[in-house]
Amino acid sequence: GNSVTQMEGPVTLSEEAFLTINCTYTATGYPSLFWYVQYPGEGLQLLLKATKADDKGSNKGFEATYRKETTSFHLEKGSVQVSDSAVYFCALSEDLQMIKAAGNKLTFGGGTRVLVKP
């Protein structure tokens, strides 16, 4: 079955530091890949996504590239802010044909807590 493995946290950084969160996956077919973020006291929110190999998703200064050859989708940000403190989840979806038939079903990694200090 599908699975997602991401680096364990917590990751503690100073403001303006570079952030990388590693994510690798195992899946059948051609899944889409996602990063979701959970800010303190809030629900999960989609941060970015990529739907095919070599696609780059980006949002709010975060980027991740769909690497099929290494089955990876690492999240990066060049200069983090205190407001980026949150838990980040890597996730993958079913193959697109499955999604069209019956909606999406996400498989999540365990989450990585990021704490940015001023």
Next chain:
Amino acid sequence: EAGVAQSPRYKIIEKRQSVAFWCNPISGHATLYWYQQILGQGPKLLIQFQNNGVVDDSQLPKDRFSAERLKGVDSTLKIQPAKLEDSAVYLCASSRRGGDEKLFFGSGTQLSVL
């Protein structure tokens, strides 16, 4: 547009008691999901509905968990009887019909079983 609504926000019960959670998805969203998020772990899918039909309940512990979505809109998840290991945040999410990949999540119900 209004987001996914869940209630209650918190619930504390003793083991062997029963509990129910309610979810109202975004208007017009055909697909509804219940996820269980144990502390320190990623969310795990419990059940997925398409309108009022069950698409996937393979990870739902059916001896104690049940869920329904009678009119294809709001949904209820029940646990009876609860065990200590059911302590978790229960997340509801919804998405549009027809392959829209974005899931919208509610804030969740935090359950503590003592």
